[in-house]
Amino acid sequence: xxxxxxxxxxxxxxxxxxxxxxxxxxxxxxxxxxxxxxxxxxxxxxxxxxxxxxxxxxxxxxxxxxxxxxxxxxxxxxxxxxxxxxxxxxxxxxxxxxxxxxxxxxxxxxxxxxxxxxxxxxxxxxxxxxxxxxxxxxxxxxxxxxxxxxxxxxxxxxxxxxxxxxxxxxxxxxxxxxxxxxxxxxxxxxxxxxxxxxxxxxxxxxxxxxxxxxxxxxxxxxxxxxxxxxxxxxxxxxxxxxxxxxxxxxxxxxxxxxxxxxxxxxxxxxxxxxxxxxxxxxxxxxxxxxxxxxxxxxxxxxxxxxxxxxxxxxxxxxxxxxxxxxxxxxxxxxxxxxxxxxxxxxxxxxxxxxxxxxxxxxxxxxxxxxxxxxxxxxxxxxxxxxxxxxxxxxxxxxxxxxxxxxxxxxxxxxxxxxxxxxxxxxxxxxxxxxxxxxxxxxxxxxxxxxxxxxxxxxxxxxxxxxxxxxxxxxxxxxxxxxxxxxxxxxxxxxxxxxxxxxxxxxxxxxxxxxxxxxxxxxxxxxxxxxxxxxxxxxxxxxxxxxxxxxxxxxxxxxxxxxxxxxx
Numbered sequence: 001x002x003x004x005x006x007x008x009x010x011x012x013x014x015x016x017x018x019x020x021x022x023x024x025x026x027x028x029x030x031x032x033x034x035x036x037x038x039x040x041x042x043x044x045x046x047x048x049x050x051x052x053x054x055x056x057x058x059x060x061x062x063x064x065x066x067x068x069x070x071x072x073x074x075x076x077x078x079x080x081x082x083x084x085x086x087x088x089x090x091x092x093x094x095x096x097x098x099x100x101x102x103x104x105x106x107x108x109x110x111x112x113x114x115x116x117x118x119x120x121x122x123x124x125x126x127x128x129x130x131x132x133x134x135x136x137x138x139x140x141x142x143x144x145x146x147x148x149x150x151x152x153x154x155x156x157x158x159x160x161x162x163x164x165x166x167x168x169x170x171x172x173x174x175x176x177x178x179x180x181x182x183x184x185x186x187x188x189x190x191x192x193x194x195x196x197x198x199x200x201x202x203x204x205x206x207x208x209x210x211x212x213x214x215x216x217x218x219x220x221x222x223x224x225x226x227x228x229x230x231x232x233x234x235x236x237x238x239x240x241x242x243x244x245x246x247x248x249x250x251x252x253x254x255x256x257x258x259x260x261x262x263x264x265x266x267x268x269x270x271x272x273x274x275x276x277x278x279x280x281x282x283x284x285x286x287x288x289x290x291x292x293x294x295x296x297x298x299x300x301x302x303x304x305x306x307x308x309x310x311x312x313x314x315x316x317x318x319x320x321x322x323x324x325x326x327x328x329x330x331x332x333x334x335x336x337x338x339x340x341x342x343x344x345x346x347x348x349x350x351x352x353x354x355x356x357x358x359x360x361x362x363x364x365x366x367x368x369x370x371x372x373x374x375x376x377x378x379x380x381x382x383x384x385x386x387x388x389x390x391x392x393x394x395x396x397x398x399x400x401x402x403x404x405x406x407x408x409x410x411x412x413x414x415x416x417x418x419x420x421x422x423x424x425x426x427x428x429x430x431x432x433x434x435x436x437x438x439x440x441x442x443x444x445x446x447x448x449x450x451x452x453x454x455x456x457x458x459x460x461x462x463x464x465x466x467x468x469x470x471x472x473x474x475x476x477x478x479x480x481x482x483x484x485x486x487x488x489x490x491x492x493x494x495x496x497x498x499x500x501x502x503x504x505x506x507x508x509x510x511x512x513x514x515x516x517x518x519x520x521x522x523x524x525x526x527x528x529x530x531x532x533x534x535x536x537x538x539x540x541x542x543x544x545x546x547x548x549x550x551x552x553x554x555x556x557x558x559x560x561x562x563x564x565x566x567x
Contacts, residue, residue, distance in 0.1 A: 112172020393512025
């Protein structure tokens, strides 16, 4: 039985599962080239069906998450959703009533689910699906945080665990606590939307002139450039408290936003970011401490956009509340299409566990398809490469950066060795070239490393738990900071991907790097240029190479040189 999951909100997308297998999952942004796309995922749905070589008539169960009032309104009035997308991403001139637009958002998203929301949402989504040729299907609505929790629980590999979700807001909640036991997932408590620490962090992001729901990672990075101070001196420390299995906000979201604006007015931006990150870390540590005392599980599984904060996740891990941690790699709303499908699969078929060794769930291209594209462009020189891992390692060791396009596309916001730009981990020169000419990011943002799993304990403190998905920060051992200086942040932490044989060619390339440098570690950043989604197709890679004067690419089994690139 095929089950299709769809999500038509922020970072929309689709996922297809059958029995206990995730067949395909991707987000609409990769197709439309609009980062964090909000439109109905027509392209993602079509790609999922084409990947499995089935038709709409083969799918009889379709799941979608989120029934809240604001989401229902956006389904009825998609132009409103598009207008807010442009406002949030700052793709328009600053509106005259900007603050009032924020107040309206915070008020409306706290409303939650109202009567008729379910039937109205089902009608509009059902009509969109029927226009694609779906028929005789049953449509299931899944609560927002249930979808988040399901992704974390059912991909964790745990038989029993505490399952925690934290994000901005969804269906009137900002967080939940559930228990996974005996193949069942049961919610035991929740945090109301009014008390959202995720909304707090979104507001900080907006007030500092960045894009909420997109640039929160920049706030986390900027925070480390403030002078440090004790939490007792933090002007924001009273904004939140922890009471048992609840995080409580002092203010409602509108009053909170106004208070933050007043404090930010006289506070340097790095210090303001530090204050916000400190509030998040301190409250999450207290929260998880209380949860560990109350529920006494060895394992914890986490999801939701707030759990994308790798520094807070590191602090939680370092406390030793739990023996094992799993954070679903597509923890934000872009992952809830898969969660909705998994929830319905459990409801109908009792399936509660999926093998999840990697996140390579998108589409791929054959060498024939790649060559057909390369053949059209006379400015490219290409040849089949019988030992691409060795060749790539040589180029990296010689201080080049490379566009590395292999296999199936990753699901989620991280490039994990199939849609990556790779370079030496210990070169300031190559890091600066990437930042200035390719990524064009803010100076304070760090790059991340990919490393051989077997080398993680040599390079990092407390690396006993393997992290495949770049979902946590780790402290880099002092004696290895020079060889990793292009991927270590100013606070001497890094966000690593620990690579094993789930990606053999990538692993072999890292082994080639180790032969010369002594360590299997490289710089790995997503294969895209500033403001664009991660590359999906060979055309995206070639276009990016030309736009950034990049010379070297590995596309499938082809080594490709952009002959117009300056040496």
